[in-house]
Amino acid sequence: MNETPPWLWDLPLINLYNTDVVGFMYDVPFVATPEVVVRRMLQLAKVQPGEVVYDLGSGDGRVVIIAAKEFGARAVGVEIRKDLYEQSMTRIKDLGLSDKAVIINASLRTVYDTYQRPRPI
Ligand SMILES: C[S@@+](CC[C@H](N)C(=O)[O-])C[C@H]1O[C@@H](n2cnc3c(N)ncnc32)[C@H](O)[C@@H]1O
DSSP: OOOOOGGGGGSOOOOTTOOSTTGGGOSSOOOOOOHHHHHHHHHHTTOOTTOEEEEESOTTSHHHHHHHHHHOOEEEEEESOHHHHHHHHHHHHHTTOTTTEEEEESOHHHHHHHHTSOOOO
16 A cells, blocks of 8 residues: 655635635635534533533634533634634633633634644754
């Protein structure tokens, strides 16, 4: 079986199917997961109170909100679109979930680069 060549991971990812206005910035467009499906996903993951749930590309924040509100999780979303970030943060505040849920307005790639990539000592 062919192995993925290492240089492939260095190429910028550009999603030509994206329909957003500045589509080249986004990896995927906003398509909301039905709430019934979100609940089932969180049930299947056996999310417990106090556990941390991340949604990379959090859209209108529904995964983060349901994880915090109905499963008692601490939930973090990362959303590149400012309008969706603002919409989800407003909803989080209105629902009184600010102590458990937050959305970061950034590209998940930036967050990955900032927080996850091993640094030389
Ligand atoms: C298919 S939607 C999923 C939304 C939500 N997770 C849900 O299940 O309803 C993907 C989301 O990822 C966001 N997105 C796309 N590229 C991103 C990136 N590089 N960093 C952060 N968010 C991104 C889009 O703006 C969109 O809101």
